[in-house]
Amino acid sequence: MGQQKNLDGYVGFASLPNQVYRKSVKRGFEFTLMVVGESGLGKSTLINSLFLTDLYSAEYPGPSHRIKKTVQVEQSKVLIKEGGVQLLLTIVDTPGFGDAVDNSNCWQPIIDHIDSKFEDYLNSESRVNRRQMPDSRIHCCLYFIAPSGHGLKPLDIEFMKRLHEKVNVIPMIAKADTLTPEECQQFKKQIMREIQEHKIKIYEFPETDDEEENRLVKKIKDKLPLAVVGSNTIIEVNGKRVRGRQYPWGVAEVENSDHCDFTILRDMLIRTHMQDLKDVTNNVHYENYRSRKLAAVTYNGVDNNKAKGQLSTKSPLAQMEEERREHVAKMKKMEMEMEQVFEMKVKEKVQKLKDSEAELQRRHEQMKKNLEAQHKELEEKRRVFEEERVNWETQQRLEQQKLEASRTLDKNKKKGKIF
Amino acid sequence: MASTEIARQAGEGVRGVPLAGHVGFDSMPDQLVNKSVNRGFCFNILCVGETGLGKSTLMDTLFNTKFEGEPTQHNQPGVTLKSYTYELQESNVRLKLTVVNTVGFGDQINKEDSYKSIVEFIDAQFEAYLQEELKIKRTLHSYHDTRIHACLYFIAPTGHSLKSLDLVTMKKLDSKVNIIPIIAKSDAISKSELAKFKIKITSELVSNGVQIYQFPTDDESVAEINSTMNSHLPFAVVGSTEEVKIGNKMVKARQYPWGTVQVENENHCDFVKLREMLIRVNMEDLREQTHTRHYELYRRCKLEEMGFKDTDPDSKPFSLQETYEAKRNEFMGELQKKEEEMRQMFVQRVKEKEAELKEAEKELHEKFDRLKKLHQDEKKKLEEKKKSLDDEVNIFKQKKTAAELLLNQAQQAGGSTTLKRDKERKN
Numbered sequence: 018m019g020q021q022k023n024l025d026g027y028v029g030f031a032s033l034p035n036q037v038y039r040k041s042v043k044r045g046f047e048f049t050l051m052v053v054g055e056s057g058l059g060k061s062t063l064i065n066s067l068f069l070t071d072l073y074s075a076e077y078p079g080p081s082h083r084i085k086k087t088v089q090v091e092q093s094k095v096l097i098k099e100g101g102v103q104l105l106l107t108i109v110d111t112p113g114f115g116d117a118v119d120n121s122n123c124w125q126p127i128i129d130h131i132d133s134k135f136e137d138y139l140n141s142e143s144r145v146n147r148r149q150m151p152d153s154r155i156h157c158c159l160y161f162i163a164p165s166g167h168g169l170k171p172l173d174i175e176f177m178k179r180l181h182e183k184v185n186v187i188p189m190i191a192k193a194d195t196l197t198p199e200e201c202q203q204f205k206k207q208i209m210r211e212i213q214e215h216k217i218k219i220y221e222f223p224e225t226d227d228e229e230e231n232r233l234v235k236k237i238k239d240k241l242p243l244a245v246v247g248s249n250t251i252i253e254v255n256g257k258r259v260r261g262r263q264y265p266w267g268v269a270e271v272e273n274s275d276h277c278d279f280t281i282l283r284d285m286l287i288r289t290h291m292q293d294l295k296d297v298t299n300n301v302h303y304e305n306y307r308s309r310k311l312a313a314v315t316y317n318g319v320d321n322n323k324a325k326g327q328l329s330t331k332s333p334l335a336q337m338e339e340e341r342r343e344h345v346a347k348m349k350k351m352e353m354e355m356e357q358v359f360e361m362k363v364k365e366k367v368q369k370l371k372d373s374e375a376e377l378q379r380r381h382e383q384m385k386k387n388l389e390a391q392h393k394e395l396e397e398k399r400r401v402f403e404e405e406r407v408n409w410e411t412q413q414r415l416e417q418q419k420l421e422a423s424r425t426l427d428k429n430k431k432k433g434k435i436f
Numbered sequence: 437m438a439s440t441e442i443a444r445q446a447g448e449g450v451r452g453v454p455l456a457g458h459v460g461f462d463s464m465p466d467q468l469v470n471k472s473v474n475r476g477f478c479f480n481i482l483c484v485g486e487t488g489l490g491k492s493t494l495m496d497t498l499f500n501t502k503f504e505g506e507p508t509q510h511n512q513p514g515v516t517l518k519s520y521t522y523e524l525q526e527s528n529v530r531l532k533l534t535v536v537n538t539v540g541f542g543d544q545i546n547k548e549d550s551y552k553s554i555v556e557f558i559d560a561q562f563e564a565y566l567q568e569e570l571k572i573k574r575t576l577h578s579y580h581d582t583r584i585h586a587c588l589y590f591i592a593p594t595g596h597s598l599k600s601l602d603l604v605t606m607k608k609l610d611s612k613v614n615i616i617p618i619i620a621k622s623d624a625i626s627k628s629e630l631a632k633f634k635i636k637i638t639s640e641l642v643s644n645g646v647q648i649y650q651f652p653t654d655d656e657s658v659a660e661i662n663s664t665m666n667s668h669l670p671f672a673v674v675g676s677t678e679e680v681k682i683g684n685k686m687v688k689a690r691q692y693p694w695g696t697v698q699v700e701n702e703n704h705c706d707f708v709k710l711r712e713m714l715i716r717v718n719m720e721d722l723r724e725q726t727h728t729r730h731y732e733l734y735r736r737c738k739l740e741e742m743g744f745k746d747t748d749p750d751s752k753p754f755s756l757q758e759t760y761e762a763k764r765n766e767f768m769g770e771l772q773k774k775e776e777e778m779r780q781m782f783v784q785r786v787k788e789k790e791a792e793l794k795e796a797e798k799e800l801h802e803k804f805d806r807l808k809k810l811h812q813d814e815k816k817k818l819e820e821k822k823k824s825l826d827d828e829v830n831i832f833k834q835k836k837t838a839a840e841l842l843l844n845q846a847q848q849a850g851g852s853t854t855l856k857r858d859k860e861r862k863n
Contacts, residue, residue: 019521019532026500029716031526033477034469036720041465043655045440048461069457096443096452100462103440105450145739145746147732151445225474288460292467300577311572336572337767344771348778355782359789366793370800377804384811391818399825406832413839420846 047105047152048291049134051184053127053176054161055115058191063159063247064108066260066271067283068097071249072108088113088123090130109155115172124176131155131183135306154303157220157286157294158184161191162242166200168207177217183302185220185294187286188212193244193277194262194269201244208242222285223293237285243278246271476530478581479719480561482613483535484554484605485590486542487512489620494588494675495535497688497699498711499524502677503535512540515553534582542601551605558584558612562734569735583731585722586649586714587613590620591637591670595629598640606646612730614649614722616714617641622672622705623690623697630672637670651713652721665713671706674699 052060064072072095091110096103109130114123134154141150158180162173177186188208190196196204212219219241222234248260248271260271271279286294443450483491487510495503504520519536536557541550561583568579589606591598606615617637619625625633641648648669651662676699680689688699699707714722743763 019523019534020504022499022501022503022522022524024500024524024526028498028500028524028526029711030477030479030524030531030719031529032716033529033531033719034473036717037472038465038469039655039657040720040724041468043440045442046461046464047442067459069455069459070453072453094446094450096446096450097455097459097461098452099455099459102462102464103443104461104464105442105446145736145744147735149441149445283460288463289467291461291464292471296471296577304574308572308574337764341767341771344774348774351775352778355778359782359786362786363789363793370793370797373797374800377800381804381807381811388811388814388818391822395818395822395825402825402829402832409832409836416843 042102045103045105047107048295049107049109049153049156050286051109051111051127051131051155051158052161053111053114053158054191055163056112058161058163059247060110060159060161060191062249063191063245065249066247066279067287068106070095070097088126090126107153120172123172124179127176128179128183131180132306135303136310138303139307139310152295152299154298155184156291156298158186159286160186160188162188162208164190164192164195164204164244166196166204168204169211174211174215174217177212177219178215181218182305185297185302186217187220187282188242189282190242190244192246194246196244205240205242205244220294220297222290237281240278240281243282245279245282246277247279473528473530475577476532478532478534479586479723480534480536480582480584482517482538482554482558482584482587483590484538484541484587484609485620486592487540489590489592490675491537491588491590491620493677494590494618494620494673496677497675497707498715499533508539510543512543514544515540515550517553517557532580536584547601550601551608554605555608555612558609559734562612562731563738565731566735566738583726584613585719585726587615588714589615589617591617593619593621593624593633595625595633597636603640603644603646606641606648607644610647611733614725614730615646616649616710617670618706618710619670619672621674623674623692625672634668634670634672649722649725651718658717661717662713665709668706668709671710671713673707673710674705675707 050064052064054060061072072093089110089112091112092107093110094105094107096105098104111127114120114127117123131154138150138152138154141147160173160177162169173188177188180186190201190204190208193201222237225231225234246262246269248262250260250263251258252261252263252268253259254261254268254270259268259273261268262271270276274280481495483495485491487508492503492507501522501524503522516539517536518539519534521532521534524531524533538554541554544550565579565581565583568574568576587609589602589609591602606617609615619630619633619637622630651658651666653659653663653666674690674697676688676690676697678688678690679686680691680696680698681687682689682696682698687701690697690699698704702708743766
């Protein structure tokens with residue numbers, strides 16, 4: 018997109034990573050981890066082992082010490098500091114999960130909780146006045162699988178299927194010190210087979226350009242799901258103080274990679290992929306939630322034929338803007354059509370009026386002609402009559418004269434004048 | 437250790453617990469940094485200043501490269517903004533740098549609207565980001581951010597004070613972008629004049645309420661250097677891409693008959709300070725301020741303009757759903773109203789036209805009624821004439837008949853006499 022330019026000397030923006038580092042330390046970090054699994058699988062112990070602290074202690078007892086009838090969702094927040102870095106850690110516990118006789122829908126409170134955190138974030142992101150947006154979204158869900166050695170339970174499958182598109186799911190084999198290495202291998206293979214079979218999308222490690230990193234990632238992938246052991250007690254082994262579980266036959270060391278995958282989990286979860294878990298939550302899971310939510314809001318009342326299964330890339334406001342434009346076009350068309358109809362009707366009427374006028378005019382003309390003809394006829398008649406009369410009168414006069422003359426003659430004859 | 441923002445956000449109720457060993461989350465900053473480096477960085481600089489103040493040269497000098505563009509003439513009819521994007525790399529850090537230049541700034545006779553295109557440009561970048569942020573399906577994490585992170589405002593080296601164009605422009609920009617004022621071509625000013633000039637500029641900015649960018653002093657690792665630099669603002673810079681041999685080194689400099697101005701000599705100008713502050717120490721802060729302050733202000737204003745509120749009249753917070761639904765209902769209502777109005781308008785026109793035509797029809801009929809009446813009058817007259825003629829004819833006929841009768845009688849009487857005479861004659 019941009020033109021490549023070579024630098025002829027040191028500019029100094031190579032310090033940007035340092036600037037980012039500095040600012041991030043100043044801001045501090047936050048992480049929310051959810052643990053799900055039946056009670057007794059050592060969830061609290063594992064958390065304490067992971068974070069090397071007594072998150073759950075006598076003072077703040079873990080959920081296993083409290084009896085629950087239904088699935089609860091509980092949060093514990095602690096602030097931990099290390100090497101100048103502050104981390105606000107939130108552990109979300111789900112006591113009661115899988116403990117009932119009928120566990121149908123025991124995942125629902127968990128799903129609701131995850132969604133409500135997304136909802137909170139969405140609302141605070143959508144405010145007009147935005148302050149800092151505290152991120153309490155669940156970044157990672159550790160799912161504890163009981164070490165039965167056989168395979169996934171139906172509940173395990175059901176849960177992961179329902180949650181894999183809402184949160185980063187990392188399945189783990191709990192209390193792995195009850196399995197021998199071979200049993201563990203088998204168990205892991207079986208679980209991964211079933212996960213693939215059911216198309217469950219567990220958290221995937223991102224590909225990088227770094228060869229070294231990719232090698233490490235491959236190593237982790239081969240060991241999935243991780244088999245872990247946790248412990249609250251410190252035992253001395255060969256002069257070293259380690260976390261472990263003391264058995265008559267030996268000590269299962271938590272941080273011994275021959276004994277279990279704890280260190281792999283810890284390194285992956287905390288030391289290398291914590292940021293990526295947050296990024297995937299933000300860029301994938303949250304965005305999925307958000308787009309579904311906004312699509313529902315936008316298409317409320319809009320003809321759903323248009324939106325069948327398709328998520329628009331526009332914002333609801335842009336959607337409205339487009340609808341407005343469409344409406345303007347529609348109105349223009351309507352206006353044009355109405356105008357046309359109007360014009361046509363007017364033309365019709367005007368034409369009718371014209372025709373009517375022409376007709377009347379014609380009739381009038383005709384009558385006039387008629388009248389004129391009659392006039393002429395009358396005049397002719399009169400003329401003829403006049404002529405006849407004049408003739409007759411003239412004739413009459415002549416006759417009269419003749420008669421007069423003859424009478425006079427006669428008279429004169431009688432008088433002896435005429436011989 | 438000083439409290440972090442996150443800790444403050446969490447509040448008083450959060451307990452701190454001690455760690456019994458090394459957990460490893462102190463690698464979080466590194467994890468974050470690695471991701472940033474992989475993604476690459478992005479920075480956008482806007483250079484505002486009159487033509488000929490050496491903006492392009494300064495950019496070239498700052499980034500040790502030759503950027504695109506030719507020197508512009510002074511005859512531009514208005515202010516346009518030209519932006520170029522470059523991919524730079526330094527060790528493992530990739531930077532996508534966009535340099536935006538104002539072409540024609542200050543060249544017109546009437547400069548009243550000069551700042552407008554600049555403000556529009558800055559707002560357009562905010563708008564693009566806002567639109568992306570509001571989309572239903574969005575890709576913010578791979579979005580190429582074009583918002584202006586720093587505005588270098590070039591002040592002409594008059595030595596006296598700021599021009600009114602400068603004050604007006606900076607006032608319009610200070611709530612939209614981080615302004616870093618610099619005195620351009622400062623090798624034209626002597627040291628003593630420069631000190632006075634800087635003081636004058638600073639006091640004018642303060643008295644006019646112009647908010648320029650302050651290098652942040654809240655982070656202890658850089659607080660000291662930043663606060664020192666703050667006191668040197670505005671930076672007096674000289675730019676040059678030409679190299680001159682000084683001693684046994686080649687340095688960037690401008691050669692005059694009376695001496696050589698070395699760009700990177702802190703006694704000669706503040707170039708090094710500028711580079712230090714802009715690039716090496718505060719680049720990330722400039723980007724952050726743009727995002728959390730200037731952009732948020734733009735967004736807030738825009739949303740309020742569109743009628744969005746955070747709380748309803750009862751001061752209960754709106755949920756996103758409610759807000760959008762309310763907006764949508766309003767919108768639909770508006771559209772329907774428009775449709776109704778148009779329909780009504782047509783109904784009205786039809787009515788009017790109908791009335792018009794009816795009027796015309798009426799007139800037509802009246803006209804023909806009148807004609808008809810005239811005609812009937814004519815006919816009547818004709819009838820009368822006819823009648824009178826007939827009467828005359830009758831009278832005449834009677835007369836004729838009477839006369840003929842008389843004649844006949846007379847003829848009969850006289851006729852016999854005439855006959856006798858004739859007979860006598862004959863005999």
